[in-house]
Amino acid sequence: MAELTGTRSPTATLDAATLAKDFPLLTREIHGRPITYLDSAASSQRPTAVLDAMRNYDETTHANVHRGVYTIAEEATRRFEAARTNVGRFIGAPDPGREVVFTKNATEALNLVAHTWGRTHLGRGDVVVLTEMEHHANIVPWHMLAAERGIELRWIPIDDDGQLVLDDLDAVLDGAKLLGVTCMSNVLGTLNPITELAAAAHAAGAVVLADACQSVPHLPTDVASLGVDFLAFSAHKMLGPTGIGVLWGREELLAELPPFLGGGEMILDVRKDGFTPNDIPWRFEAGTPPITEAIGLGAAVDYLRAVGMDAVRAHEISLTAYALDALNERFGDGIRIFGPSDAEARGGVLSFALGEVHPHDISQILDQYGVCVRAGHHCAKPLMRRLGVNSTARASFALYNDERDVDTLVEALDEAKKFFA
Template structure:
């Protein structure tokens, strides 16, 4: 099931770029993935042949644009195992999808003293909306702690979930790579009477996602991490929840009728899609889903696992205890994200030095400052893998890190 990485690399025009005398070694897909030509072509083709606003015109190209937009929604729904396409709401990104739930479902259902359970792995996108709600409504936040190897410590889970209204957790950490056992968490949360929101932003690019098998209530993800364009993402939610939720933004498209006295809302999902949407981006996201489906998400997962295991071993062999590697030690427990830190060299200095040889790794807090505080570091360097990366890329990274270590040697 190994991927034909050489063929895949040929699909991504940006990988032909050179940085000085070096080929581009892109190891920041967890931040945003590069785009294959088929995605660029799908968006170009829409603009060149069928572009018009959606759900409005009766002329031919308006009907074509609407059909393509809704076909993209159906593709995205199938990709994540959603029972119905109307359960997929297009948003700007995963952040907006989580905020949509916080602004609609949560504001309709949560008040002072109600409990939302998060974990210490969360990205700011799944932290700040709940802090905002806590400040506005007086909800209580509880946090699932971490084990020493940065997995969720579930020993106190029942107590944390006792009386909770919502469990909102990532399916895969963007820092430690930790893969979270969503079905087990969802079962525990439902048994306690809580709803379940899953931030699938990382996992949707790396592991097969099935919202039905997860038995989640809300799932948020974005297009740009699955090799689609930025500017569009999606919220999947159970139809009956979406039906009962108040609308999000007000404007065109989300209404059934408007009078001088008031308005009534459109059917789902359009009830949550006020204004002209990102039409070409939706079509691009659909093309990205087709691209990944053709490769096969089981094969993508096997590839990510293999590269992660190779990278963990290569980094340990070369640098030993001088390099702290975060997250579970076994690649089976993690996605293709490896965060690390030299004892004496700041992550930004490391990124700067490896950039000299064309290696792109992220440095910083990765929008997960609560987690950084628990790890006890201000920042880490992070290499993350996509379908176009191979063991050569890892070797180049390890060599480049060796240069960084030598450069900053005391």
Template sequence: MNTLSLDVAAIKAEFPLLQRQVYDQPIVYLDSGATSQKPQSVLDAMNQYYAEINANIHRGAYLIAEQATTAVENSRAALARFLGASVAEEIVFTKNATEAVNLVAHSWGRTNLREGDVVLLSTLEHHANIVPWQQLAADQGVEIRWIPITNEGRLDLTDLDALLDGVRLLAVTAASNVTGAMPPLRYLADAVHAVGAKILVDASQWSPHRPTDVAAWDADFVVLTAHKMCGPTGVGALWGRRDLLDAMPPFLGGGSMIQNVTFDGFTPAEVPTRFEAGTQPLAEIIGWHAAITFLEGLGLEAIAAHERDLTAYALRTLTERLGHDLTIHGPSSVEDRGGTLSLAYRDIHPHDLSQVLDQHGVCVRAGHHCTKPLMKVLGVNATTRASLYLYNDEADVDALADALFAAGEFFAF
């Protein structure tokens, strides 16, 4: 029985890497939370850029420079549409989501936050959305405060009103890369705005899987990365509300980000160029556009429905097959939950578990997933994480269950 709403066999055929074998068996790729695989159309777009229009953008008054400039700006416009942004100028290309958080912490944070101000983070955050704020806290005397989590790995918002006292910014993930929990962003944005604070959303684990609408979230800043959504590594973006971006000083200085430079100083360029110092990853930006086209071709609603069904199948199958020997750190229902499955199986260390899974062609991640504060709350040093995506199907989940069972046999004491 296959009730999933995507034709996964046809989709898999578009991903060259998913055709390969490891250890003489088909690869079962369950690590899209770390990085997704790339469809042929993305590889082609990047190749085509280098083969046909490779030139630096802006200021080149020749045909291929104009074509390259147009391709990059088309990608910016496509990403703005994809995110529900009102204008393309609200999109700043960065190296990754991490750099986008750093940009906001450095530029907006240092301009707007003073000693005693509070930055509110959630316990679910990735180090990328923790450390830049801790750096800011160390430099500016800003206080960091944490939203706790429930036993199911969702945000515990019981004491939100008290937590919001003195808060100037909430930085929160749209989807946990460990528990899969998807916090209620609009609710949080309304609460934060009611006390005059801003909200930054880390959409790295959301935008590959669900329709993104920054206006519906009423967010102030959103960061994301291309490589988790079928795009290339090396490029990410910051979306920010235009009035906020306009008032922010540059982050990195260099070429392109200026209006004028004299012996005495410089005048920064307008947004978004102000934040894009130096030559950008042009092929990657263009490849990202192809990834967006690919995702929109399948339909984000269809992808979301597929992943909800597959996550439900995985939660059911793994529990049935492995019973009480298996712990899944995260919500047991698929409501507001992504296809991220952080597992503990018997007392087998995640490194050992993932090593045995590898021998079965099953690729999962073992470790703290750059969420050490969350690991401490969960009471573990590490987990084994399987993460589902649009090209995974029930057979992949079955292969995971088989491999976990085999690992249990191997380490049976």
């Protein structure tokens, strides 16, 4: 943990049941039962503070940004840029106003790196190293570049506990130009040793692209102590809205990159014979940006900061340990839980196989009990192949879940098991 986040072991705690009251959706009933929302790794719910901030902006301030010189246009620009700075500070960006690029989602942020950095720096025979546990969003852009440029993809394997095998790390990184690695697996929950990986990659002359989709919402994040060069994440997994993601990049790396998409906002001048790109970060933000969404993301960051990321992490370790114990105790050999057995080595994501019951059947039966879990390949097909399965069921936690949610999950799984016995 300390390695990933660069912070002390978490000790603070939080009151999940009280926090849950801030989330209007969590008062819903499904099939006559209170909802038990266990799919925050796919998309988390939003607190009233986020919904209100977006509504307040829309009702009082909305205009396009960076264009008008009238009052609300200037206010909108100020609020939009303040959200950028706020998000940057949340992840420890040394220069938040220049290093935080707003994108549509994390997928677009990862593609941005492949398109701009990749096309600038990679040619035939160059090596990009990925891990076996990457999400498709950090695999497919590199496959596309490999097809276009003839680059080689190398893979860091995982062991049976769902941890990266780092014995041959120096050999794998030898000659590599980029390491793409997830901070936390969206399937296994594994927390990767990012600081160690970044140091090894840099020693080999490679830059490091971290996919922080699953870690930024759940752990303190400090890009400086992680030592990475690029970091991508999505607002909708961290209590914010859909439609906005973030790419953080080291200032000197972003500054030398060409634009991503072309259009308005990303230029300083356009002539018949060409154009002059804008400064960073706007160079990478073609067209009208997600303004209301940026306001919502800023409010989500305020909410998380007020709760405290150490407290979020401490709560999720304890809840994950409770869930591992409860599931193993109830189902014993009848359940296969993927990923590290130690709750401290993982985040609050539990993928599992329950006997021969198909994950989609599990999800459908659980829905009858108001329990929302994800079933599928979780956009990690190379990992599914490594695990020897086509899909898994996955329960994932956020700061609003508590032990009662786990108890409800276990009871509902028991019913599913009986139904298919």
